Amino acid sequence: MNSEEKKIILKTEGLTKHYGGVKALHDADFTLADGEHVAIVGDNGAGKSTFIRQVTGVEIPTSGKIYFDGNLVNFKTPADAKKAGIEAVYQNLALADDLDVPSNIFLGQEETYFNLGPFSFLNENKMFKQSIDVLAKTGIKIPDIKITMNNMSGGQRQCVAISRSAGFASKLIIMDEPTAALGVQETKQVEKIIRSLKENGVPLIMISHNLRQVFNLVEKIWVFRQGQIVGCVETSKTDGNEIVSLITGVKQGVGEEASFI
Amino acid sequence: MEQKDDTLFIKLIPYIDKYGILLLIAIMLLVLHLLQPDVFFSWRNITNIFKQISWQSMLALGVFMVIVTAGIDLSVGSILMLSLMALAISSRAGLPWQIVVLVAPAVGLVCGMINGLGITILRMPHPFIMTLGTLYIFRGVGNLISGGVPIGGFANQIRSIGNGKIKLEWLYGEGAAQYIPSSLIIIIIIYVIFWIFLNQTKIGKWIYAIGGNPGAARAAGINVNRILVLVYTLCGFLAGIGALILAGRTGSAYPNAGLQSELDAIAAVIIGGASFFGGRGTVLGVFAGVFIMGLLRNGLNLMNVSVFWQQVLIGSIIILAVYIDVLRRQFGTRK
Ligand SMILES: Nc1ncnc2c1ncn2[C@@H]1O[C@H](COP(=O)(O)OP(=O)(O)O)[C@@H](O)[C@H]1O
Ligand SMILES: [Mg+2]
Numbered sequence: 001m002n003s004e005e006k007k008i009i010l011k012t013e014g015l016t017k018h019y020g021g022v023k024a025l026h027d028a029d030f031t032l033a034d035g036e037h038v039a040i041v042g043d044n045g046a047g048k049s050t051f052i053r054q055v056t057g058v059e060i061p062t063s064g065k066i067y068f069d070g071n072l073v074n075f076k077t078p079a080d081a082k083k084a085g086i087e088a089v090y091q092n093l094a095l096a097d098d099l100d101v102p103s104n105i106f107l108g109q110e111e112t113y114f115n116l117g118p119f120s121f122l123n124e125n126k127m128f129k130q131s132i133d134v135l136a137k138t139g140i141k142i143p144d145i146k147i148t149m150n151n152m153s154g155g156q157r158q159c160v161a162i163s164r165s166a167g168f169a170s171k172l173i174i175m176d177e178p179t180a181a182l183g184v185q186e187t188k189q190v191e192k193i194i195r196s197l198k199e200n201g202v203p204l205i206m207i208s209h210n211l212r213q214v215f216n217l218v219e220k221i222w223v224f225r226q227g228q229i230v231g232c233v234e235t236s237k238t239d240g241n242e243i244v245s246l247i248t249g250v251k252q253g254v255g256e257e258a259s260f261i
Numbered sequence: 262m263e264q265k266d267d268t269l270f271i272k273l274i275p276y277i278d279k280y281g282i283l284l285l286i287a288i289m290l291l292v293l294h295l296l297q298p299d300v301f302f303s304w305r306n307i308t309n310i311f312k313q314i315s316w317q318s319m320l321a322l323g324v325f326m327v328i329v330t331a332g333i334d335l336s337v338g339s340i341l342m343l344s345l346m347a348l349a350i351s352s353r354a355g356l357p358w359q360i361v362v363l364v365a366p367a368v369g370l371v372c373g374m375i376n377g378l379g380i381t382i383l384r385m386p387h388p389f390i391m392t393l394g395t396l397y398i399f400r401g402v403g404n405l406i407s408g409g410v411p412i413g414g415f416a417n418q419i420r421s422i423g424n425g426k427i428k429l430e431w432l433y434g435e436g437a438a439q440y441i442p443s444s445l446i447i448i449i450i451i452y453v454i455f456w457i458f459l460n461q462t463k464i465g466k467w468i469y470a471i472g473g474n475p476g477a478a479r480a481a482g483i484n485v486n487r488i489l490v491l492v493y494t495l496c497g498f499l500a501g502i503g504a505l506i507l508a509g510r511t512g513s514a515y516p517n518a519g520l521q522s523e524l525d526a527i528a529a530v531i532i533g534g535a536s537f538f539g540g541r542g543t544v545l546g547v548f549a550g551v552f553i554m555g556l557l558r559n560g561l562n563l564m565n566v567s568v569f570w571q572q573v574l575i576g577s578i579i580i581l582a583v584y585i586d587v588l589r590r591q592f593g594t595r596k
């Protein structure tokens with residue numbers, strides 16, 4: 001198969017996360033080839049976000065192994081994952097509300113005049129200009145990027161969050177429900193960004209409830225149910241019915257009325 | 262035409278938000294000048310105001326940084342007292358002034374670090390708890406080491422830091438009485454340094470980011486705990502500087518030093534327009550907040566108005582300042 005020739009960028013073995021008695025994620029074996037775009041689908045509470053949080057160092061797994069870019073990794077913090085090359089857009093819109101757009105796009109990796117570690121002096125001008133470039137590249141229009149995030153619509157906020165991760169050279173981009181809170185136009189914008197990532201060969205994991213979107217954008221679908229991975233199918237070899245059956249665990253007859261379509 | 266008035270009012274809110282505090286200061290200066298035309302704008306009285314607010318302005322600046330991170334530090338008054346006592350004891354022990362001068366900032370720094378480490382390592386549910394604890398502990402320790410009695414007699418070099426005068430004879434001629442208090446110079450230097458720190462450096466940006474959304478800061482790869490420890494440590498350090506200034510002003514360390522001054526510091530920060538919930542506020546605003554409280558005290562003292570009225574007025578200004586913030590959030594620039 002084609003994907004076997006390609007380098008594996010991310011692999012998990014027996015990845016498990018328990019919160020007290022809740023088995024949020026259990027024994028997940030997952031692989032992603034370089035350049036590949038995949039979706040993770042599943043019902044609410046299936047463990048999708050939990051899986052992402054383990055891979056991005058937001059939480060530390062109860063057990064299991066994560067290999068990234070050929071190495072066994074042990075991310076203790078999101079900073080570790082970021083350093084390794086994983087950029088994530090979190091479901092709860094991880095933006096600093098009282099800062100403006102350039103500050104958010106560059107948060108944690110600010111441009112400076114010269115390096116004095118954390119005491120480096122900020123090069124606001126450079127960040128302002130680069131932010132305009134980044135936003136232009138992703139086709140996002142924000143009238144005034146000097147206003148703070150809490151004065152922006154959900155769509156604008158999400159677009160900033162996404163250009164933030166897409167704007168930096170990274171080895172893997174992960175998006176948790178990137179269009180869940182967006183309108184039609186904004187969703188199109190985000191999908192355009194995802195396509196451009198594909199063209200640039202940047203691998204992507206996307207969690208989505210929108211099966212139309214999933215079928216349009218990715219080549220492989222991983223299905224989670226009750227904390228476990230219950231299936232992995234290539235988009236070209238499946239249809240909505242099969243995915244819905246996998247999601248719900250009910251063999252037949254769910255189809256059209258399911259909310260996932 | 263209630264509708265029309267409403268919209269005009271709403272339109273004014275961003276301006277009130279931005280310039281309201283300057284307007285308030287201008288009005289206060291004018292009113293005080295009209296009420297006390299001979300005294301208020303005299304060189305002596307104006308320098309007095311700056312001398313009076315000098316040590317409080319250090320506490321307020323520290324508390325401001327802490328509040329920007331959505332935290333609180335209730336212990337600054339006690340840190341000030343403990344630092345002052347430590348200074349007095351080291352001075353009494355006969356240490357050279359070059360050492361004594363370092364004692365108060367160093368003790369303050371250590372106290373602040375204890376707060377920061379407690380909040381992060383002991384995972385206190387809120388900084389309120391940790392610093393409420395140390396509010397008692399630090400003052401208790403201060404009284405234990407001093408025996409609960411005032412200690413006086415500092416070297417002139419120490420006193421001149423908080424009480425020094427930079428004569429302006431070169432400007433006003435031989436024998437002129439005009440001078441700039443050294444404490445004003447200290448305020449300016451410290452405030453400029455911290456303005457640069459908070460507005461021009463990476464850490465400054467991160468401090469604001471943490472207050473706005475600690476999860477976002479963490480996800481952006483920022484070590485939130487380390488920054489929090491730094492912020493509380495700096496807050497303690499500033500309280501130590503405040504102690505050094507106070508040592509010069511009073512010439513002795515006394516058990517009630519800085520009592521309840523943590524509340525004045527919080528009040529100044531809030532009057533200065535910082536959000537109590539973190540993420541928002543300016544260094545200049547803090548200074549304005551401290552200055553307003555100083556003006557109020559000074560003006561009311563000049564007019565022999567009871568100290569109880571000062572309390573009523575300061576309380577009212579706090580509530581008014583926050584109410585303007587509430588309106589701003591409701592109608593302001595939010596779309
Ligand atoms: N921090 C947590 N503490 C306890 N339980 C959690 C926590 N986070 C998630 N869970 C539980 O783990 C399960 C999976 O959650 P999640 O990964 O958010 O699901 P999904 O993203 O697929 O909707 C749910 O039952 C949820 O209630
Ligand atoms: Mg989720």
